Amino acid sequence: MCGIIGIVAKSNVNQDLYDGLTVLQHRGQDAAGIVTYDHNRLHLRKDNGLVKDVFSSSDMLRLQGKMGIGHVRYPTAGSSSSAEAQPLYVNSPYGIALAHNGNLTNAETLKEEIYNEDLRHLNTDSDSEVLLNIFAHEIQTLHKLRINEEDVFNAINRVHKRCKGAYASVAMISGYGIVGFRDPNGIRPIVYGKRESSAGVEYCIASESVALDVLGFELIDDIKPGEAVVITAKGEVFKHQCSDHPRYTPCIFEHVYFARPDSIMDNISVYKARLRMGERLAKKIKKKYPNHDIDVVIPIPDTSRSSALELANTLGVRYREGFMKNRYIGRTFIMPGQKQRKSSVKQKLNAMELEFKNRNVLLVDDSIVRGTTSSQIVKMARDAGARKVYFASASPAVKYPNVYGIDMPSVKEFVAHGRTTEEVAKEIGVDWLIYQDLKDLIRSCHKGNKEITEFDCSVFDGNYVTGDIDEAYLAAVDKRRNDNAKQQKYARENEILGIHNS
Numbered sequence: 001m002c003g004i005i006g007i008v009a010k011s012n013v014n015q016d017l018y019d020g021l022t023v024l025q026h027r028g029q030d031a032a033g034i035v036t037y038d039h040n041r042l043h044l045r046k047d048n049g050l051v052k053d054v055f056s057s058s059d060m061l062r063l064q065g066k067m068g069i070g071h072v073r074y075p076t077a078g079s080s081s082s083a084e085a086q087p088l089y090v091n092s093p094y095g096i097a098l099a100h101n102g103n104l105t106n107a108e109t110l111k112e113e114i115y116n117e118d119l120r121h122l123n124t125d126s127d128s129e130v131l132l133n134i135f136a137h138e139i140q141t142l143h144k145l146r147i148n149e150e151d152v153f154n155a156i157n158r159v160h161k162r163c164k165g166a167y168a169s170v171a172m173i174s175g176y177g178i179v180g181f182r183d184p185n186g187i188r189p190i191v192y193g194k195r196e197s198s199a200g201v202e203y204c205i206a207s208e209s210v211a212l213d214v215l216g217f218e219l220i221d222d223i224k225p226g227e228a229v230v231i232t233a234k235g236e237v238f239k240h241q242c243s244d245h246p247r248y249t250p251c252i253f254e255h256v257y258f259a260r261p262d263s264i265m266d267n268i269s270v271y272k273a274r275l276r277m278g279e280r281l282a283k284k285i286k287k288k289y290p291n292h293d294i295d296v297v298i299p300i301p302d303t304s305r306s307s308a309l310e311l312a313n314t315l316g317v318r319y320r321e322g323f324m325k326n327r328y329i330g331r332t333f334i335m336p337g338q339k340q341r342k343s344s345v346k347q348k349l350n351a352m353e354l355e356f357k358n359r360n361v362l363l364v365d366d367s368i369v370r371g372t373t374s375s376q377i378v379k380m381a382r383d384a385g386a387r388k389v390y391f392a393s394a395s396p397a398v399k400y401p402n403v404y405g406i407d408m409p410s411v412k413e414f415v416a417h418g419r420t421t422e423e424v425a426k427e428i429g430v431d432w433l434i435y436q437d438l439k440d441l442i443r444s445c446h447k448g449n450k451e452i453t454e455f456d457c458s459v460f461d462g463n464y465v466t467g468d469i470d471e472a473y474l475a476a477v478d479k480r481r482n483d484n485a486k487q488q489k490y491a492r493e494n495e496i497l498g499i500h501n502s
Contacts, residue, residue, distance in 0.1 A: 001258055001406050002086070002101040003027030004190070005206045006069040006170035006178040007215075008231045010199035012036075014063040017070040020204070020211045021051045026260060027101070027207060028072035031085035035097045036065030037174055037233075042095060046071075046085040067233055069172045071099035074407060084126040087172075090133060093140040094147075095174035100128035101207055102166030102188045103405040105468055110134060110162065131167055135159050139173075147176060149230045149238040156181050156228045156242040164468050166251070166404035168223075170205050177232035180205035184243035185465050186225030187251050187404050187456050189265040193217035203231045208263040222266050224248070249465040251404060252455040255445050256395045257366045258406075261306050268448030271306055276444035277394045278310030278364075281436050285315065285392065288434065294390060295359040298322035300366075300377055301349075307394040308364035317362070322355035322384075323377070345376040357385030367395045368424070369408060371415025375428040382429075391430040396438045397421070400462040401477050403469055408459070410482035411474075 003024030007013040017034045032054040033046025045059045051072065055063075071086035087097040104110065107127040114120045114130065118137040122129050138155035139147065156179070166187035171179045182190050192205040193212040204217045212219050223229055226243025230236075250266050261271040285292065296318045299308035302325065312319035326348050355361075361381055368374050374391065381389045397416035402408045411417055416424055425433035438460050446452060456465045 001027055001074045002099075003072040003207045003211075004069070004099040004101050004168065004170050005071075005204065005211055006067075006099070006172065006180060006231075007202070007204045008067040008178055008233060008235060009202040010197050010235075011066060012064055013066060013068045014060050016204075016215050017063075017068050018051065018055055018060065020206060020215055021070045021072050023211045023214045024072055024207055025051055027258060028074045031073040031082060032071065033085050033087050033099075034063055034068060034070040035087045035089065035172065036063045036068030037172060038065030040175065042089065042097060042174060044087070044089065044097070046082070046087065048082045048085060067172065067178060069097060069099050069170050069178060084124050084128075086126075086128055088124075088126070088129050088132050090120075090136045093136065094176065096132065096136050096139070096171055098128065098132040098135065098169055098171040100131050100167055100169045101190075101405060102168055102183065103127055103403060104130055104163055104167065105165035105403055105466060105473070106163070107165075113162075127165075131159075131163060131169065132171070134162055135169075135171060138162075147173070149232075149236075149240070152179055152230050153228055153238075153240040153242050157244070160184055160226060160243045164466055166466075168207065175233065177230060177234075177236075178205065179228060179230050180223050181228035181242065182223045182225055184226040184246045185249045185456070186246070186266070187249065187465070189250065189254060189259070190223045191219060191265070192221065192223060192229055192231075193219045201235055203235070203237060205229065205231070208259055208265060210260045210263045213262070219264065247454075247465070248452050249454045249456050250452065252441065252445055252457050253367075253395075253402070253406065253459055256441070257303055261303075266449055266452060268445055268452075273445045273448055274303075274306035274394070275310040276447060277436060277441060278307035278312075279314050280440040280444055281307065281364075281392055281394060281434070282311040282314035284437065284440070285311075285434055289432070292390075293360050293388070294362045296320050296322075296355065297362045297364060298355060298381075299364050301325045303366045304364045304394060307366065311362075311364060311392065320355045322352055322361070322381070323349045324352065325349055345373050349377060349380065351380040351384040353384045355384075356381055358387055359385075360388040360390070361386045362390045362392055363430075364392045364394065366393070367398055368393050368415060368428070369398050370413055371424065371428050374415070378429045388431045389429070391425070391428065391433045393433070393435045395441055396435050396460040397424070398459050400459050401474060401481065402459050403464060403473070403477060404456065404458070404466075406459075408481070410478045412478070413482065 005020040104127040168188035168190035226246035297312035
């Protein structure tokens with residue numbers, strides 16, 4: 001999962017790109033990068049780490065230019081190599097840089113095509129570099145010294161025909177402008193907006209509308225599935241549907257977990273969708289446990305707060321903040337090993353005894369993936385004096401791998417894999433556990449935009465909307481994502497860097 005941003009302005013964009021990436025930091029804490037264009041030169045800075053750590057004052061001074069793009073990254077296959085930090089760049093044609101959120105499901109086939117047919121070289125294992133080279137090649141086949149918006153739209157049409165999977169991307173073509181485009185299924189989010197300045201109108205493309213809000217841009221629209229938006233260096237804006245068969249199936253897990261609640265994606269308020277998740281989950285609790293003895297509802301911060309608040313209101317039970325969070329610890333289900341995850345949970349949350357002692361507590365989380373975090377938190381609640389601990393998940397049980405850009409673990413490491421709800425409850429140590437029904441999750445999001453009749457719910461139902469995922473593909477994904485594979489890869493990378501564990 002990643003965050004992307006691109007800006008065309010009337011003055012230097014370096015500070016706006018930095019601030020925009022900081023707002024999108026929740027989408028990626030592994031690496032960050034910015035590239036700007038100024039006087040026929042590209043200026044690039046990228047590295048592993050948080051935005052505030054990657055860019056120094058001297059870096060910002062060098063990132064001159066009135067247009068640029070930026071990226072924050074979570075790795076999609078366990079890699080922490082800085083070589084795969086984005087934006088990525090190719091010098092031919094024109095000089096093109098690209099930032100990408102998602103995952104190409106036919107990347108291995110495309111790598112062979114790029115080498116054997118396009119005669120291009122790939123320098124990393126990143127599927128984002130594959131996407132960049134496909135885009136660059138399709139523009140290069142035009143053999144034109146100067147391009148226009150129709151050329152770009154035609155190139156993206158051919159990108160859609162070659163690339164499968166998820167991609168919300170922003171590319172910068174030196175001297176020409178920036179381009180935002182989205183895969184024909186619209187799996188990953190991308191929006192664009194404008195703002196008035198004393199020198200004229202400026203434009204921004206970003207993963208989430210919250211980045212536009214903070215920078216003072218007015219949201220114009222989402223880039224629709226298969227669509228592309230071109231913003232030239234002169235400030236001209238062109239939009240075109242580039243897919244022959246677009247289909248609106250955005251990832252529902254964005255609304256469950258990844259997106260900020262103050263974002264609007266695909267014309268759906270993430271905050272309101274999460275409130276509806278809590279309301280529907282409360283109704284299920286009332287039906288299943290009409291005589292429940294819940295004293296207090298406590299969210300597991302941060303993404304479950306909205307759902308937990310509405311759940312408590314609907315149940316007529318007190319809502320309290322029982323866990324205090326250290327905001328400088330990353331998300332745990334993406335961490336490579338069990339030892340790191342357990343250590344991280346202890347550093348990440350602290351239970352306040354006064355909210356737990358002698359109470360029957362309902363903990364609410366957005367989802368349960370491995371269960372490692374959940375079981376640690378349940379133990380914290382019991383250690384803080386809770387009489388009984390119940391657990392509610394605002395989403396259904398996660399049982400299938402995500403192949404569209406979220407680096408979830410091996411399917412065998414999902415706590416719900418091969419277990420009933422009662423068995424999961426026992427595994428994480430709660431008195432009872434309740435999951436959201438998938439139909440209620442879909443209704444919670446669908447109500448925000450009736451035009452969207454289908455979501456990608458593959459982590460819950462195993463239905464992959466691109467239609468190209470088979471057992472062989474999933475087996476290969478599983479092999480790359482299990483903890484042993486990740487630990488070995490990290491060990492190799494650390495050895496290369498000269499880092500040795502004592």
